[in-house]
Amino acid sequence: MASIPKLNAEETFTLITRDLDEVLGADNLKALIAKNDRPLRAYWGTAPTSRPHIGYFVALTKIADFLQAGVQVKVLLADIHAFLDNLKAPIELVRHRVDFYQRILISVFKAIGVPTERLTFVVGSSYQLTPEYTMDVYRTAALTTEHDCKKAGAEVVKQVASPLLSSMLYPGLQALDEQYLDVDFQFGGVDQRKIFTYAEALLPKLGYAKRSHLMNPMVPGLKGSKMSSSDHGSKIDFLDPAESVRSKIKSAVCEPKSTPADGNGVLAFAKAVLFPVSRLRAEAAGGEGIAEPFVPADAPKGTLFTIALPEKFGGGVLNFAEYSELERAFVAGEVHPADLKKGVADALVKLLAPVQKAFLGDEEWQKVEKLAYPPPEEPEKKKKAKKINPRHPPKAGVTTAPTDGQAAEVSKEGAEALANGVEKMGVDGK
Template sequence: MELNDAQQKRKELIVRNLQEVIGDEKLTKQIGAGKNIHVYWGTATTGRPHVGYLVPIQKIADFLRADIRVTILFADLHAFLDNMKSSIELLQNRVLYYECVIKALLNALNVPIDKLHFVRGRSYQLTETYTKDLLRFCGLVSLRDATRAGAEVVKQVDDPLLSGILYPLLQALDEQHLKVDGQFGGVDQRKIFILAEEQLPKMKFAKRFHLMNPMVPGLTGSKMSSSEENTKIDLLDSPESVSAKIDSAACPKMPSALSADAKETGVGDENGVLSFFKHVVVPIQSEAQIVINGTIFDSFDAIRNAFVRGDLSESALKEYLKNFLNTILSSVQRNCRDDSHFEEIVAKAYPFSKIIAQLEQYKDEGTSMDDLCLDSSALDGVNCVSTHFGQTLEFVASSARVASPDFLFSSNNSSADFRPLRILWRLSPKGRLTLGHLSALFTLKWLSTFGHHITILLSDLDAFLDHAKCPWTEMKSRAQQYEKWLREILRSLNMENVETKLSSEYEFDSDFSMAMYQMAGVVTRAETAPSVISTDSPPPPIGCHLCPIYFALDVRQNAADIVLIGSNQRKTAELTAKIFKRLSLSTTIPAFLISPPLVGMDGQRMSATRSDFHLDIMQDGAKKVRQKVNKPVKTQLNTPKFPFWIGKSFCEPGNVCDNVALKLCADFLFPFFRQKASADTKGAENAREKGQTVEETAAVTIERKPENGGDLSVSDFAQLESHFAAQQLHPADLKAFVCDQLMSIFDTLRNGRVLIP
């Protein structure tokens, strides 16, 4: 697009002294169209601003002179995520300090600030809309891409905190929520800008242009950092301190700097003094003469070449730089102290700064989170709990909440001082309601007989974060359908007093989102990694790493005493305990009751999302159940040398090993028969109240043709297994029995009849 002279001059002012522009065509088009351009620059409120801030502030001055609207984002939440450098309470005070000194810097440069706006990150980054966009973003971006994007701006360690992985996503998403046309930042943020360019359009958000200024090295030649004292000149440093730091700066002569290659590679960056001239002095003095020892210089190249040739001494360079910086800083300090509250702001923003710096360095050197805990163990002792219907569960004690499984059934719920335990079962609507879910409900039915309070929590968000097994647009409807089915099943189990909740009722509240960021700040990437990652699948999105965090959040939100989980969630339970300890929440760590897995048709744990191998309790018909039970499925024994077909050999006469039909009988059907019989038997409730084991069983009949021996009656699973091992029961008759019993249960549930009174 062609620009007229005025527009071209405006663009030149916008892009001068920048190292790179991404989206130049978009910028040009907006200038040509006369658009009221809006740009934002973000700064994390960590250490005290230093003279390196003169580079972006000088560029912001150019934007304001070019009639661009500028928003400065005080990224207090970003600062919190950057390896936990500062507490949230401290950052609130630092925002005030940053605003004060940045305004003072702009005033020192005589810049009009009527089109300048300040925004605090947490003023919108904890809203429901922003949190939802972030979580959708986490479902798109892989851990590898996010790590690469933040490599230059987030402190790098071998196993980074998960909070640092979120940093680039927040910065990219800020473009949309600040409603800007472009973002301005250092060239060290280029990879974040590329992430925004590539990923935001996938969420149907517009691409922005990105303006990048060069990075200013410290006096040692490395990147100047707000949190590294020896590499920076603080904006509040005294003239004597400024002079001393400049005097001690490295200022070597480099003959190679005169070469053509040197100009292209930016040589001189190893020389802290020359770097200040290149990136700070010359741009700010672009409309004034630079006179050193009586010689006028009109460019950085002229200064550098004179220094390398020996025409300009090191002492002369440093003397000019001292005067230049002290003049600006005296104006900054005067403007700051015009605010009567400034000294109080400084004291609150940076108390005991040296001690804090030492602690930050200690963290940044890679100290593990467990080293920061007095007790790094995850969970307390493990016991076994046997139900009266023959099921064995693991009980992981909590010294703070439930120290022994005896608390489950030793209390007298008719006593005035009886306190029912709060028992939580959390499930995600990732697929269908399966036989595995029904098995868990049977366990909850048993627990409810002791008078405990049962809560079933439906986490639709977990279903999305786990590889989008529930698409974002279907989360609400899927969760509501699950809740409807659950209420129907609970009525059939005489469990209408059980509470069902949707996590969406609270999971987007600002306090809940803040707690999510806090938990992300105490766990590492490796700790939150999915347990199983297929080598054939693409890298998991960041959302998968948030799954255990939202599990811990839900446990805390619901103040559970005991959480019922599957054996596949053991790692998540251990991490939950670690998170609570690291956040000084040890007194809220619950106990965990771990139910054994129910086998699927492929011989593996039954999963809600593997429809070919699970049994759908609400929708699978008799034909479908028979197909799944009898379907030949290729699987393997413990050794990969022996592939076999379940439909052909797992249920061959006399074979009781790896037999899916027998496993379903052992782990589901016969425990169900016993549980139903005990509920039906008169006096069973009184026996349970006394802590006695109810031994009642119900005999079942396996229908067989007369030529196969006629009907077979068995009283328990051991008898069934014995008949099968002795080849007195044919596999076809066993499978038919399993299918008939399952369909009887399914029909009872679907028709709203009582299954277990």
């Protein structure tokens, strides 16, 4: 990243907050910037659950802005949060995921030109198990109603019919992290908003300072809804091969003349990811520079996104210096959905190429990936292990043969259902 000429207070604030959806506590940040007696400190946290998808580009690109503005940034790999989130994954598995996430995040940061040596990676359990932190978890529990926990976690914590107590602790721990990571602001997607406002109310009650909160917009999934880790058709993973990236974009929702507000996920992705990443690359190349490799070297100066038109329709290239130009042209019907998709797929494939190359050239990382995301058990075997003779159903409270390495208790309802010959099992709530 090219070093930027020293910014004044206003420019610093503008750079820190550009492209964001919302800022809570802006005055506090402005005051710290104006005081200018130490660098600002911030963190972004991620809970290593499912494979990270390309929606993460938004946050990672924004982190590049923070670094450019001189902010010291910590990346929290929130292993305990992943464990708490109704995941039912053993903590050992989560630890492999931490390893996987750290590798992939570093690789993606490098792909977009972020100086990773200026980031500090912190694993949650490295400080969340100390007596001080633990006592603060209890203090938090004693200050928070069940209603407030549920409300705070509604958009973040996995919603299930019968939530585990662990999922209630999740927002409180996230609030405490601001204190223990010693930051001025926490950064995250706008989906974290309810946890952020809860943290603003909680920390002063514990005698700690209220922090500022910066929120990036969410990238809609390719089907027009929020990009979600559990919806495979709507999300593209960082390690998806080029063919799969192309075919997912091809089948994405992209009605002619529609905008992101109408649910056009392809345009929304160009807006939230491709233009900002490209701008970052152009800035790194020295302001006037070209955002190679996304933009061909011979494109006019200032081009951030190009669409190569098919030869059979006359060929040629469309160049865009700003997202608004692309949206205008698309809404005017000057750009066909198929061409937009092709342009977006070309740029994304180029963006992901170095990440895949790094993965394929790193045996250690491949081993970690297998440990972090073991292939699902064969359905045949699973069925066998779970089979219980309905003539001799286990009694309530009796432990059955474990199916996934953990002892499973049969609930009263489950035992009754079995005794009645009902198929559904009440084993361990699964």
